[in-house]
Amino acid sequence: MTETLQALGRQLGADVDTLSSISRNVANIQTPGYRAERMTADFATQAGLMPALDQRDGSLAQTGRGLDLALRGPGFFVVERQGQALLVRSGSFQIDADGNLVTRHGDRVLGQSGALTLDPALITADAPMRVEADGQLWAGSQPLGQLQIVAVEQPLQLRAMGNGAYRYDGAPAQWQGSVVQGAVEGANVDPADEMLRLMELTRHVDAVRRAMSTYDQMLDAGINRIGEN
Template identity: 50%
Template sequence: MSDTIQALARALNADIQGINAVSHNVANINTPGYQGVRAVADFGASVGLSRQVVLGDGPLRSTGRSLDLALRGDGFFVVDRGGQPLLTRAGSFVRDTEGYLATRGGDRVVTDGGALLLPDGGVRVDEQGVVWSGDQRLAQLTVVAADPGRLQAVEGGYRYDGELMNWSGRVQQGATEQSNVDAAAQTLQLIELTRHAESVQRVVSIYDRTLDVGINRIGDN
């Protein structure tokens, strides 16, 4: 394959991967805590591209529920799934059947004291993520920062194989975070990627016809 065809193929593949990322974002625009993704160069991937999480605060929806928690700043709650840590921005927590603070999917929320057994009655969570029952400190939620390039999306959150970092944001009680996807920006990006892909396809067609003419003329000689 010529260098020209290879370059065109890479450009077209980049557009397709970009369109796929936009489609994934749009499909999750109503998913609480969802962080958008983008296609980035990755020489270790077979297609030369991979998806990377785009960190950023999504808009808040006030609920008034004491177990609804939203993060401000590039951080993640840590929950336990089958003995393995999972990072998530979806902070609409519940009391599980045994009385522990957990996600709606059943993963228990990790604190500095392990899983948190909730007392009877409501709790207060301050901006540092400390959970209080009246004047009694119960625990501090484990909230961490992470390298977005090493986040691996799974249902309900992310697996992470990198070094966890200190988080410097705040927790807001009584609210849930919505997706950080900007619908208008995604629409504009989709239009740009589609037009570019169409342009590359036209160039491929022209180049193909040029090669065909050149081969036929060689045959005439």
């Protein structure tokens, strides 16, 4: 009897986690570079599920702005926050007062040799900043640095750290995508897919509720029979 209650409780816990995942996805439909969550099996947790990031590309919105960069293919820009290397997908960058290339939240963007510092004097109308598909930065014919872009071999090891950044403790993988300059990537959330997930979740919760009700009736009947004896 106790095992039955525990199993039903685990199912309800998994449903709550799934609902939280759907809610986060819907809330971030308009967030640039947001990676949708999908619940995947993880038997090491009590609920048997854990969120994993969807690695599919989001749609592109052309901006024409030289510091707006979008990635195609699985991968992340690497940034530094309080001395910690984090991964971000959104590439809407800017240059701060010290010449550092930073995210809109102030995280420093990392290149192959450390944080990228750009000399604004090199970037002019005659020598605008150009970003190649491989992440190489140029001002006309002057090289400015190489963006550090990585892929992840174990997506389940990604942990959200706020402001669209993720900590990753797993093994790196070789990035094989491309950079698109003058565009921002939208969230890869599909509203129709999220609605379908919500409908399926609602049916599952109702099935668990009926199972609990049936179990309660059986338990009540068993107690009554014991009382009659």
